[in-house]
Amino acid sequence: MSLPRSAAEDQGLSGAAIDAFVAALDSSDQEFHTVMLVRHGHVVLEADWTPYRSTDRHLLYSVSKSFTSTAIGIAVDAGLLSIDDKVVSFFGPEDLPETISDNLAAMSVRHLLTMSTGHDTDTVGSLHRDRRMAKNFLALPVAHEPGAPFVYNSGATYMLSAILQRLTGETLLDYLQSRLFAPLGITDATWSSSAEGVTFGGWGLSLSTESMAKFGQLVLQHGVWEGEQLVPAEWLAAATSKQVPNDSNDNPDAQQGYGYQFWRGRHNTFRADGAFGQFIVVIPEYDAVLAVTSASSDMQAAQVVFWDHLLPALEGKDVPEVARPERLEILPPTGPAPQGGDGKTYTFGENPGFLQSVRWDPDGSAFFTFYNFFRFEQDKAEEDGYHFGPGDWNEQPGLASDSFTGSDSDRVVTGAIGDGDALVGTIRWLAGPHAADFRCRIGEGRMTVDIQLNVSFEPTEFTIVSA
Structure with a gap:
C-alpha cells in the first residue's frame, strides 16, 4: 500500500x-541520502542519492521517540494508563530502589513524555551497566523536582517502552504492528531491543523513507487513515x-518547545528527528510532510x-531556476x-571503529571483519566480513546485528584506493x-x-594498531 504519486503542479x-x-x-555541505515530499496526501518528490535507496530500511535514531509517544497515546485511549500515573507504580520491589526519593x-x-524528569543529564549512558536497564534508571538520583526544565533524556523514552510492555505483555514493536504499522501498510519496521527484552523506544527503529512519510501524513491528518x-x-x-520550554538549546529549530516526544519547529511546524539528520517534518500550514x-x-x-529552499516552493514564491542534477549520487573513492x-x-x-581484523591480499584487495555493536564477539567466521577492492561501489549483503546499525543491515557498499604504501578502504x-x-x-x-568516521557520538578520527 503506497502513497499516491502526483506531479508537483497538480498539487x-x-x-x-x-x-x-x-x-x-545536492549542493549542500550536508550529505543527504533520501528525500520524500508529500503534498495534499500525494508524493510530489522522491529522490535518492546512489547508492542509497528510499525503499531500504534506514536507522532512524531518535525519530523512534515519536512512534513511542504514539503508542502511549493509543494505550491511554484504551484506558491502560494515564499520563499522570506515577512511574514507580508500574514496577515492583525487584526494580525499585530500597529508598524511593520524593522526586x-x-x-x-x-x-x-516531556523529558522533564528532574534529571541533570540524559540518563541513557547509565542504563547499560547490566541487563536491568529499567532498574538502573530508577536507581539514578533525581536532582530536581519533576517538571523542572527540559533535559533531553533518551532513558525516559526507554522507560515509556518498559511501562507499555508491563501493561500489555507485548513489546512496543509488537503493540504497534496491528495498531499502527499494519493499517498504514508499513511492513518493513524493525526495532532493536535491550538485553532484558524491551524495545529501546528512544532509538533503534528502522523504516523506509515512504514509511516515514506515511507516519508524518497520519499525524498531519490528526490520526485518521482511510x-x-x-x-x-x-x-x-x-x-x-x-x-515544555526548551529555550536553553543552541539552535533556533530546537528552541520552539517540546511536546510528547515531538519537537516544535520554526514556521509553525513540528517534527520527529534523529541523530545525524533523520527527519519527519510536518508543515500543517501547507498540508505537507517532508x-x-x-x-x-x-x-x-x-x-x-x-x-x-523548500518553504519558498510551498509559499508559491518565484525562485531562481536551477536545474535538477541529472544524477544524484555519493561517489565511490577515486584514486590508484x-x-x-x-x-x-x-x-x-x-x-x-569496531574493526576486528583486516587481511590485505597480494592482489590489492582486502577483507575486513567488524565487532558486533552491542557486544564484542570473537572467532567470527570469514563470511561475517566485507571485501574491499578498487573500482565502483562493491555492493554486499549486510550482516545481522551489523556494527553501525545494531540490527539487520540490508546491504553495504565498499571501495578501496591506494595512497602510497597504504590501502584506504571505505565502507557505507x-x-x-x-x-x-x-x-x-x-x-x-x-x-x-587510521579510522575516520563520517558521523559519530564519539570522536570521528582515531588510530588503532594490531595486536
Whole structure:
C-alpha cells in the first residue's frame, strides 16, 4: 500500500521550485541520502542519492521517540494508563530502589513524555551497566523536582517502552504492528531491543523513507487513515504542541518547545528527528510532510536548507531556476588501485571503529571483519566480513546485528584506493547514516589503521594498531 504519486503542479507546486530544492540539497555541505515530499496526501518528490535507496530500511535514531509517544497515546485511549500515573507504580520491589526519593516518587508518565524528569543529564549512558536497564534508571538520583526544565533524556523514552510492555505483555514493536504499522501498510519496521527484552523506544527503529512519510501524513491528518481513527486526535494535538520550554538549546529549530516526544519547529511546524539528520517534518500550514534520511554533521544546517529552499516552493514564491542534477549520487573513492599486501590477517582489540581484523591480499584487495555493536564477539567466521577492492561501489549483503546499525543491515557498499604504501578502504552501511574510511599500513609485523568516521557520538578520527 503506497502513497499516491502526483506531479508537483497538480498539487499546487512549481516543478521548477522543487527541482531547485533538490539542487540545493545536492549542493549542500550536508550529505543527504533520501528525500520524500508529500503534498495534499500525494508524493510530489522522491529522490535518492546512489547508492542509497528510499525503499531500504534506514536507522532512524531518535525519530523512534515519536512512534513511542504514539503508542502511549493509543494505550491511554484504551484506558491502560494515564499520563499522570506515577512511574514507580508500574514496577515492583525487584526494580525499585530500597529508598524511593520524593522526586522519584513524584515522577509521572507525563514527565517521561516531556523529558522533564528532574534529571541533570540524559540518563541513557547509565542504563547499560547490566541487563536491568529499567532498574538502573530508577536507581539514578533525581536532582530536581519533576517538571523542572527540559533535559533531553533518551532513558525516559526507554522507560515509556518498559511501562507499555508491563501493561500489555507485548513489546512496543509488537503493540504497534496491528495498531499502527499494519493499517498504514508499513511492513518493513524493525526495532532493536535491550538485553532484558524491551524495545529501546528512544532509538533503534528502522523504516523506509515512504514509511516515514506515511507516519508524518497520519499525524498531519490528526490520526485518521482511510477513514479510521488510528490515533486519538486529542493525543496528537497535545503531543505536537509545546508542553515544555526548551529555550536553553543552541539552535533556533530546537528552541520552539517540546511536546510528547515531538519537537516544535520554526514556521509553525513540528517534527520527529534523529541523530545525524533523520527527519519527519510536518508543515500543517501547507498540508505537507517532508521525510529525509541523511548523514548530517549539523542538523540545524540541514533544516536551514529546508527553510531556505523548500518553504519558498510551498509559499508559491518565484525562485531562481536551477536545474535538477541529472544524477544524484555519493561517489565511490577515486584514486590508484592499492598495491598488494602480505595476505596476513591482523587483529585488533576493542576500538571505537569496531574493526576486528583486516587481511590485505597480494592482489590489492582486502577483507575486513567488524565487532558486533552491542557486544564484542570473537572467532567470527570469514563470511561475517566485507571485501574491499578498487573500482565502483562493491555492493554486499549486510550482516545481522551489523556494527553501525545494531540490527539487520540490508546491504553495504565498499571501495578501496591506494595512497602510497597504504590501502584506504571505505565502507557505507546503507541501512543507516554511517560510513568510515580505514587507512591501513603494514610495518614491522603489525598493521596501523587510521579510522575516520563520517558521523559519530564519539570522536570521528582515531588510530588503532594490531595486536
